[in-house]
Amino acid sequence: MEDLVKDPDAGAAELERLLLNVGAGDKDSFGELYTRTHAAVYALALSILSNAHDAEEAAHDAYLRVWDYASSYRAKGSPMAWLMAVTRNLCLMELRRKKRQKELSEDEWNAIPAEARGLETEERALLQWALGSLDPASRQIVLLHAVAGLKHREIARLLGLPQNTVLSKYSRAIGKMRAGLEKGE
Amino acid sequence: MTDKEIELKLKAAIERTAPDGLDRLLSHIDTGKGDIIVEKKTVQKKRNRWIGAVAAILAVALIGGLGGYVYTANYAVATTVSLDVNPSIQLKVNRAEKILTCAGLNDEGREILASMNGGADLEGSKLNVAVNAIVGAIVRAGYLDSLSSAILISVEDNNAARGERLQAELVAEVDGVLQTAANSAGVLSQYLTVDAGLNQQAQQNSISAGKAALVNQVLALNASLDFDKLAALSVEELRDLIKIGAPGMPIGRTEAARIAEEYAGTSVLDREVVFDVDPELDDPVPHYEVEIRYDREYDYTIHAFTGEVLSGQADIVVRTPSTNPPAPDTHEPGITADEAFNAAAKFFSEKHPELVGNFLNITTEYDRDDGHYDVEFWVGGCEFDYDVDGKSGDILREETDYRCTPPTVLDTTVPDTAPDTTPKDTTPAQPADIGVEAAKSAALSRAGIADAASVTWIKCQREYDDGRLEYEIEFYADSTEYEITVLAADGTVIKYETEKSKYNTNPGSSGGAQTGDIGADAAKAAALRHAGLSETQVTRLKVERDRDDGRIEYEVSFKYNGFEYEYKIDAATGAILEHEKDWDD
Numbered sequence: 106m107e108d109l110v111k112d113p114d115a116g117a118a119e120l121e122r123l124l125l126n127v128g129a130g131d132k133d134s135f136g137e138l139y140t141r142t143h144a145a146v147y148a149l150a151l152s153i154l155s156n157a158h159d160a161e162e163a164a165h166d167a168y169l170r171v172w173d174y175a176s177s178y179r180a181k182g183s184p185m186a187w188l189m190a191v192t193r194n195l196c197l198m199e200l201r202r203k204k205r206q207k208e209l210s211e212d213e214w215n216a217i218p219a220e221a222r223g224l225e226t227e228e229r230a231l232l233q234w235a236l237g238s239l240d241p242a243s244r245q246i247v248l249l250h251a252v253a254g255l256k257h258r259e260i261a262r263l264l265g266l267p268q269n270t271v272l273s274k275y276s277r278a279i280g281k282m283r284a285g286l287e288k289g290e
Numbered sequence: 291m292t293d294k295e296i297e298l299k300l301k302a303a304i305e306r307t308a309p310d311g312l313d314r315l316l317s318h319i320d321t322g323k324g325d326i327i328v329e330k331k332t333v334q335k336k337r338n339r340w341i342g343a344v345a346a347i348l349a350v351a352l353i354g355g356l357g358g359y360v361y362t363a364n365y366a367v368a369t370t371v372s373l374d375v376n377p378s379i380q381l382k383v384n385r386a387e388k389i390l391t392c393a394g395l396n397d398e399g400r401e402i403l404a405s406m407n408g409g410a411d412l413e414g415s416k417l418n419v420a421v422n423a424i425v426g427a428i429v430r431a432g433y434l435d436s437l438s439s440a441i442l443i444s445v446e447d448n449n450a451a452r453g454e455r456l457q458a459e460l461v462a463e464v465d466g467v468l469q470t471a472a473n474s475a476g477v478l479s480q481y482l483t484v485d486a487g488l489n490q491q492a493q494q495n496s497i498s499a500g501k502a503a504l505v506n507q508v509l510a511l512n513a514s515l516d517f518d519k520l521a522a523l524s525v526e527e528l529r530d531l532i533k534i535g536a537p538g539m540p541i542g543r544t545e546a547a548r549i550a551e552e553y554a555g556t557s558v559l560d561r562e563v564v565f566d567v568d569p570e571l572d573d574p575v576p577h578y579e580v581e582i583r584y585d586r587e588y589d590y591t592i593h594a595f596t597g598e599v600l601s602g603q604a605d606i607v608v609r610t611p612s613t614n615p616p617a618p619d620t621h622e623p624g625i626t627a628d629e630a631f632n633a634a635a636k637f638f639s640e641k642h643p644e645l646v647g648n649f650l651n652i653t654t655e656y657d658r659d660d661g662h663y664d665v666e667f668w669v670g671g672c673e674f675d676y677d678v679d680g681k682s683g684d685i686l687r688e689e690t691d692y693r694c695t696p697p698t699v700l701d702t703t704v705p706d707t708a709p710d711t712t713p714k715d716t717t718p719a720q721p722a723d724i725g726v727e728a729a730k731s732a733a734l735s736r737a738g739i740a741d742a743a744s745v746t747w748i749k750c751q752r753e754y755d756d757g758r759l760e761y762e763i764e765f766y767a768d769s770t771e772y773e774i775t776v777l778a779a780d781g782t783v784i785k786y787e788t789e790k791s792k793y794n795t796n797p798g799s800s801g802g803a804q805t806g807d808i809g810a811d812a813a814k815a816a817a818l819r820h821a822g823l824s825e826t827q828v829t830r831l832k833v834e835r836d837r838d839d840g841r842i843e844y845e846v847s848f849k850y851n852g853f854e855y856e857y858k859i860d861a862a863t864g865a866i867l868e869h870e871k872d873w874d875d
Binding site: 143194232 | 291293296297298299300301302303304305306307308309310311312314315316318319465466468469830832836847854856870872
């Protein structure tokens with residue numbers, strides 16, 4: 106998978122092209138878009154819904170919406186931010202519908218690595234920190250930056266938070282994860 | 291382990307964990323098993339939210355043309371659906387779930403429907419198509435822009451099964467429209483049986499039965515409130531009132547706007563300057579946020595129940611710029627500084643006759659960019675600012691949100707007995723003052739600039755603020771604008787801001803294409819130098835290379851002594867583009 110974080114501009118241009126094609130009904134582009142972005146969509150859904158199964162379903166629904174509404178995307182150079190906004194809104198609607206937001210229980214958490222072959226101990230610890238120990242806003246900020254490759258100002262806009270808050274929460278969250286990893290070493 | 295390594299590991303872990311659902315998705319798309327979305331695709335109505343209304347109208351035209359045969363057999367109203375934000379729109383629907391009538395119940399509702407021939411274009415169309423088009427138009431009109439805004443969907447039907455099913459379908463439909471618009475407005479919905487009393491209340495107040503039901507919920511919490519006044523509130527206001535137990539009658543958005551305008555002094559203008567009024571009744575201090583756009587954006591907070599102005603700048607208009615244009619052809623002043631000061635003093639004397647003769651001129655400086663004098667003087671321990679037109683001497687702006695010095699500074703020589711009326715006696719003791727040149731030196735030192743000749747001075751103004759004598763210093767250097775405030779007493783820098791200048795003050799950097807990269811080490815050094823710290827003093831030092839607005843930047847952050855420092859540095863020039871220092875909480 107191309108690293109969108111390393112070259113965000115090239116990644117954004119490519120995603121924009123794929124979205125345009127999806128809007129015209131091109132399934133190959135849809136598949137490519139999915140391959141490039143589904144980890145980020147899933148990560149955001151997981152960070153909001155705190156439940157692996159719900160996150161998978163939300164990601165599924167998000168892509169169905171992308172398929173249906175890609176033609177309404179207005180090229181603004183930030184297709185990932187659009188995709189994240191669609192996903193986030195869908196997840197928030199799901200939360201409203203269920204009127205609950207339970208924390209990921211240990212049992213549910215253990216179900217994830219069992220399905221994910223090759224997840225190293227350190228990676229598992231990172232996920233544990235990212236999803237279990239952080240407050241919901243920090244969790245979203247970390248995943249949106251690290252996995253979706255959004256810039257802090259894009260995250261600030263998406264979450265409706267001041268950029269300073271995003272920056273400081275991000276910094277603290279990364280520090281916390283580092284501390285957790287070093288403690289585990 | 292670096293931050294970047296942690297990020298990459300997290301990304302890799304998520305990628306390994308994320309289930310691959312592509313085959314399932316493609317299967318849904320191929321077989322048309324997608325949920326509500328597939329249903330939408332089959333009617334081909336929502337290719338683009340911006341043309342949603344047009345598509346709906348075309349669909350209506352088609353349905354209207356073909357549906358005449360069925361139509362006559364379906365005149366009976368089976369369901370009444372209402373959509374309320376502040377626009378209120380009512381749809382009467384037959385058993386086939388097609389629109390019989392569509393009407394705006396208030397002016398805002400009628401305005402929304404104006405582009406749909408007053409709602410007539412939607413008659414005969416499917417209910418979900420019409421709702422989609424209407425909600426799309428409401429979103430486009432900006433009614434649901436605020437995160438806290440809300441739309442209420444009410445379904446009135448004596449057939450409970452059908453009513454509840456339609457309620458669920460319409461909620462999904464509206465959610466879809468809002469999601470596509472990346473809109474986070476709340477969606478409220480209710481199912482009601484037909485109630486003659488409720489409908490009568492609704493008709494009398496030109497609102498929907500659904501909104502009348504919401505008003506009744508508020509009245510159940512506080513029977514002393516007035517139905518008519520509540521009916522005029524938006525759904526968002528009503529929802530928030532219910533949330534906070536309806537402690538009283540809010541002043542409403544119109545009154546909040548009027549109070550803000552009166553406070554701002556813009557009510558005398560002959561143009562609309564109130565841009566937005568956002569109710570925040572469920573805030574710990576219930577209030578309305580009023581945004582006024584005059585020469586720039588001004589925000590006002592008005593208490594939702596008392597109408598008190600909680601925050602905002604008063605009297606932003608003294609004389610309207612339209613009648614006294616401040617922009618001279620040349621930037622040379624037509625009047626002298628003394629004349630400008632006298633004009634301000636005269637204006638002040640007329641407005642505050644009780645204070646005449648007691649003021650001290652702090653500074654009168656000409657602002658070349660805006661063509662006006664900035665006059666500041668001190669009266670009775672308070673500082674007043676005026677902008678005086680450099681050509682005509684007209685008062686362009688008066689800052690009445692004035693700053694006053696603490697009494698301990700003020701009370702100096704006034705005796706207990708007969709008050710001395712000379713100006714000297716009402717002026718404070720002059721605190722220590724290092725002088726303008728020393729203040730400039732302190733500012734340059736803080737900015738890390740050794741060569742004063744490389745600096746273009748904009749402003750060096752002495753003024754009293756918070757009871758202290760300060761120098762406000764502005765200058766350009768190396769394509770950066772500096773705003774620095776220095777305490778006159780000892781040269782301490784108490785405010786430091788930089789901004790990448792839009793003016794190119796450095797002939798060596800033409801502002802053209804980016805040509806080089808100073809590297810992470812140089813960026814780090816620039817940030818540390820700027821903060822006056824060494825690498826060994828700080829913790830959590832982080833340097834990231836990023837691209838923003840087509841330019842390569844370094845983001846440098848570190849912590850020191852309970853503060854968090856963040857810098858953005860231009861990779862090509864090493865210039866500090868942004869700088870922040872905040873408590874590390």
